[in-house]
Amino acid sequence: MKLAPSILAADFGNFERDARRLEAAGADYLHIDIMDGHFVENISFGADVVKAIRPVTKCLLDCHLMVENPEKYVASFAQAGADSLSIHVEATRHIHGAIQKVNAAGLRSAVVINPGTDISSIKHVLEIVDMVLVMTVNPGFGGQKFIPECLEKVRELSEIRQFRGLDFEIEVDGGVDNQTIIACRDAGADVFVAGSYIFDGNVEENIATLRAALN
Numbered sequence: 001m002k003l004a005p006s007i008l009a010a011d012f013g014n015f016e017r018d019a020r021r022l023e024a025a026g027a028d029y030l031h032i033d034i035m036d037g038h039f040v041e042n043i044s045f046g047a048d049v050v051k052a053i054r055p056v057t058k059c060l061l062d063c064h065l066m067v068e069n070p071e072k073y074v075a076s077f078a079q080a081g082a083d084s085l086s087i088h089v090e091a092t093r094h095i096h097g098a099i100q101k102v103n104a105a106g107l108r109s110a111v112v113i114n115p116g117t118d119i120s121s122i123k124h125v126l127e128i129v130d131m132v133l134v135m136t137v138n139p140g141f142g143g144q145k146f147i148p149e150c151l152e153k154v155r156e157l158s159e160i161r162q163f164r165g166l167d168f169e170i171e172v173d174g175g176v177d178n179q180t181i182i183a184c185r186d187a188g189a190d191v192f193v194a195g196s197y198i199f200d201g202n203v204e205e206n207i208a209t210l211r212a213a214l215n
């Protein structure tokens, strides 16, 4: 079970301090939300922020690309020091090729599905990804309410993984707190992104509470 705090909820003037703090508090992955203002109605940050965070943490840098034509940015994120790139199936016309490109760059790859997207759209890439990210809110903003209907897809993916003998991780992202994390785990998720829950109050205590909820 892995915790992936989202730095979208961090202090944008203090990424270094917050990245160090999250790692010290037991974060496994640092989840970095890249938004281009086109695929989603928000603009966050790009590869240069990944480059700035890379030297200050050993955590796996889990980059969630909410951008149009994500395949165009694989090389720049690889150079910036990203460990994992998550590609939305809705953002590319060539999901299989985009995942191949991430894998060829030597990075971990993930395919992402929005709440309105069925898992049938990703069934032909499950063999070549390291992770499937099931969005549990519509992408674009932190602090949204968890959509419980998305858990059905986590359950189905967990079954498919077992049936086909695959080993991709299942990550959930959006509205994860100390209650919803339990439902996600029970459905079969193994990686849990949380932004506003972790940064609302004491970061160390909130990470400990999430960890305890998983035990």
Ligand SMILES: O=C(CO)[C@@H](O)[C@H](O)COP(=O)(O)O
Residues within 6 Å of the ligand: 006, 008, 009, 031, 033, 064, 137, 138, 139, 140, 141, 142, 143, 144, 173, 174, 175, 176, 193, 194, 195, 196, 197
């Ligand atoms: O990708 C996204 C939003 O588009 C997420 O990673 C959010 O950053 C999660 O924030 P919370 O819902 O946990 O506040």
Ligand SMILES: [Fe+2]
Residues within 6 Å of the ligand: 006, 031, 032, 033, 064, 173, 193
């Ligand atoms: Fe995200």
